[in-house]
Amino acid sequence: MRNVWIICKRELASYFATPIAYVFIVIFLMLSGAFTFYLGNFFPRGQADLVTFFGFHPWLYLFLIPALTMRLWAEERRGGTIELLFTLPVTMLQAVLGKFLATWIFAAITLALTFPMWLTVNYLGDPDNGIILASYIGSLLMAGAFIAIGSCISALTKNQVIAFVITVVVCLGFILSGFPLVLDFFSGWAPEFLIEAISSFSFLTHFDAISKGVLDLRDAIYFFSLTAFWLYANAILIELKKAD
Amino acid sequence: MTAMIDIEHLTKRFSSITAVDDISFQVDRGEVLGFLGPNGAGKSTTMKMITGFLAPDAGAVRVDGIDITARPVDVKSRLGYLPEGAPLYGDMTPAAFLEFTGQVRGLRGKELRRRIAETVDRVNLGQVLRQPIETLSKGFKRRVGIAQAVLHDPEVLVLDEPTDGLDPNQKYEVRGLIREMAREKVIILSTHILEEVDAVCSRAIIIAGGKVVADGVPAELEERAPRHNAVALAVCHPEGHDVVGPLQALDGVDRVESLGSEGELAHYVVLPSKGGSIIDAVSARVREQGWQVAEMHVERGRLDDVFREITGGAHAVN
Numbered sequence: 296m297r298n299v300w301i302i303c304k305r306e307l308a309s310y311f312a313t314p315i316a317y318v319f320i321v322i323f324l325m326l327s328g329a330f331t332f333y334l335g336n337f338f339p340r341g342q343a344d345l346v347t348f349f350g351f352h353p354w355l356y357l358f359l360i361p362a363l364t365m366r367l368w369a370e371e372r373r374g375g376t377i378e379l380l381f382t383l384p385v386t387m388l389q390a391v392l393g394k395f396l397a398t399w400i401f402a403a404i405t406l407a408l409t410f411p412m413w414l415t416v417n418y419l420g421d422p423d424n425g426i427i428l429a430s431y432i433g434s435l436l437m438a439g440a441f442i443a444i445g446s447c448i449s450a451l452t453k454n455q456v457i458a459f460v461i462t463v464v465v466c467l468g469f470i471l472s473g474f475p476l477v478l479d480f481f482s483g484w485a486p487e488f489l490i491e492a493i494s495s496f497s498f499l500t501h502f503d504a505i506s507k508g509v510l511d512l513r514d515a516i517y518f519f520s521l522t523a524f525w526l527y528a529n530a531i532l533i534e535l536k537k538a539d
Numbered sequence: 540m541t542a543m544i545d546i547e548h549l550t551k552r553f554s555s556i557t558a559v560d561d562i563s564f565q566v567d568r569g570e571v572l573g574f575l576g577p578n579g580a581g582k583s584t585t586m587k588m589i590t591g592f593l594a595p596d597a598g599a600v601r602v603d604g605i606d607i608t609a610r611p612v613d614v615k616s617r618l619g620y621l622p623e624g625a626p627l628y629g630d631m632t633p634a635a636f637l638e639f640t641g642q643v644r645g646l647r648g649k650e651l652r653r654r655i656a657e658t659v660d661r662v663n664l665g666q667v668l669r670q671p672i673e674t675l676s677k678g679f680k681r682r683v684g685i686a687q688a689v690l691h692d693p694e695v696l697v698l699d700e701p702t703d704g705l706d707p708n709q710k711y712e713v714r715g716l717i718r719e720m721a722r723e724k725v726i727i728l729s730t731h732i733l734e735e736v737d738a739v740c741s742r743a744i745i746i747a748g749g750k751v752v753a754d755g756v757p758a759e760l761e762e763r764a765p766r767h768n769a770v771a772l773a774v775c776h777p778e779g780h781d782v783v784g785p786l787q788a789l790d791g792v793d794r795v796e797s798l799g800s801e802g803e804l805a806h807y808v809v810l811p812s813k814g815g816s817i818i819d820a821v822s823a824r825v826r827e828q829g830w831q832v833a834e835m836h837v838e839r840g841r842l843d844d845v846f847r848e849i850t851g852g853a854h855a856v857n
Contacts, residue, residue: 301642305631312630312671375626379687382590383643384616538593 298385302393303400306367310401315363320405323359327351327409343420348412349430349506353470353498356441361462363401364445365455367394368533373453377537391530395439395446395522402438406431426508433505436518437498441466443525450532453539469521473497496521541604542567543695543725544589549598551584558584560749561598566742568694571721573740573757574729577850581749582729583623586699589727590620602695616644619693623700625684629673633664633683636672637690644691654690662686662716678709685716696720698728702735714739733842743842747850757842764840765848770809770821773834782807785828789820804833 310316327348331337335347371377380390416422445462452458471477473494481490494500501514542565551559559581566572576582587593589600591611600607600614607614628636637658641651659665662682667675672683681701688696701717702710717726717739730736736743736757743760745753753760761767774782783795786809793812800806811817818837825832 298643301639305628305635305639308635309628309630374629375622375624376628378587378592378622379620379626382592382615382618382620382622383640384612384645385643386612538587 298389299393299396302380302385302390303396306394306397307400310363310397315366316401319359319363319401320408323355323405324408326355328412330355331412343416343422345412345416345422345427345430346506348409349434349502352434353437353502356438357463357466357470360402360438360441361445361459361466363398364442364449364462365458366449367398367446368450368529369453369455369458372450372537372539373455377533381537387530387534391446391526391533395442395526395529398442398446399435399439402442403435406435406438423508426506429508429510430506432510433502433514436505436515437502440469440498440518440521440525443522443529444469447525447529447532450529450536469496470498473500541601543603544727545599545601545604546585546589547599547601549585549588549600550596551581551588551593552596557749559588559595562746562749562751563598564744564751564754566725566727568725569722570742571717571726571728571740573736573743574727574746575731575733575736575743575846576729576746577731580746580850582746583699584749585746586620586697586727586729590618590697591615592622616691617694619688619691619696621684621688621698621701624703625681627672627680627683627687629671631672632669633659633672633675633679633686634668636683637686640687641690646691654692658686658690661689663712678705678712681705681709681713685713689720694724696724696726698726700729700731702730702732710735733846736842745846745849752849753845760845761840761842763849764842764844766808766810766838766844767840768811768816768818769838769840770818771834771836771838772807772809772821772825772832773804774807775803775831775833780828780830782830785824786821789817789824791815791817791820808838 330351331345331348335351337347340347368377371380381387413427416427417424444465445458448462448465449455449458451461468477474497478490478494481493485493501517504511504514544566546565547563549559549562550557562581562585574582574585584593588595589602589607591600591607591614594608602614602617605613605617631639634655637655638651641655646654659668662685664679664682664686667679672680675683681704685698685701688698698717702713705713714735717728720726721739721741728735728740740757743753743755743757744751745760753763774780782805783797786792786795786807791812793810796808796810798806798808809817809821816837822835825835
């Protein structure tokens, strides 16, 4: 556990050692604000809630989280530092968890910095802060799943751009898996249960449920198990590809 | 007592290529083992298996009696390793980087600070401690890599081409460091620079095509050079003399090669038949013939020649 934390700290520090961290935070705050106020018709709606704010999160994560995760392993593999890392007395699990946690904590920091939105709605009206808290938790859980996917795909390649593009595509698949765009691809040949399973994988369905204030254990478990699955795949992939 | 490093029948295949083919050897305390071989001979692959980065396909690596496959973390904590090319996290400063590796290796608080200060002093990093690693010169980067490897005072040090790409001064410094540490540690270092073996190693293993083709102290290996104990001779004004004939007739002489002449000097090499010493016989013959000799010395046989002969042969077999 100590090693997880040490690796996490190093990784987190390296976000802030480069402009990545600041660019990411600023862009995320700007876009989430702009989307909410302009695209989301925050004022015309006349409701003191953050439904539209959270509604854009999956789409912001879609492009911003892969930018955070693309370097996690691709950079280590390209620079050869992966050899350094895995000849230190750390286990695979510690390394994978450490890197994941660093990115997740970073996402949490960014999310926390959206607090002016929360202040705004509380100033303007009388929102249900329970729902807002649940939405924040749901958003963070969803970010975790995005990060796990991105981390795993970053282990596949030494090229960060490829890692970015593939992560975006896979995440898009998960966001849209409840929609005809993805389902039509399977319907016709895949059995019914598979299509149902795929449609139940949609980030949107699970996130919507949470952001309505229903913090259902099943939705939380969904995000947790998805995260765990991708991190496990991540560990296996690195074991296979680290020497390439 | 078992050897500090015990390698048995180590084998590694990459798809169809056998990079390391049934290598076995032991290294004891106090030894500096030079690992030689042409590029692609399997040096780095072997070192990656010793340090636990790669899992062997067959065979075993034991460090201090501990099997690396069974207890990788225990073995890794006893090792210091400088990977090929000394990869480092470029966005960190040497100070932060050493703190990171020290913490992962279980050092903390006062002990960590003391070890970092000592190591920084030892490899002379003080002036660049707070600069990002990516802005440092190659020599400093290599020193950071070495600092990272020795920070926790490991019993075993594995250095993959520690002086590769450094300028002569930096090479000299790194070799000095290695010699200094050799007293208390087991060191394995790979190189394709043969002078380095003479300079720092107490033992050399030559591998080619994934196999050990020679194993011995450097002096022993030199004896295997074709020119070991050959006598090089430069004779003034050889006109009218037969130099080759009288030398050829000597006992223990295999043949005499004429290397041509340059001005009034003619150069010859007298090769012994079984690597034995022939300098006495040759100098007696020179005096007896009354030749005017400008230069005469015994060739030790260069490790380069041994290396070329042994590894060239192995390639031919493949």
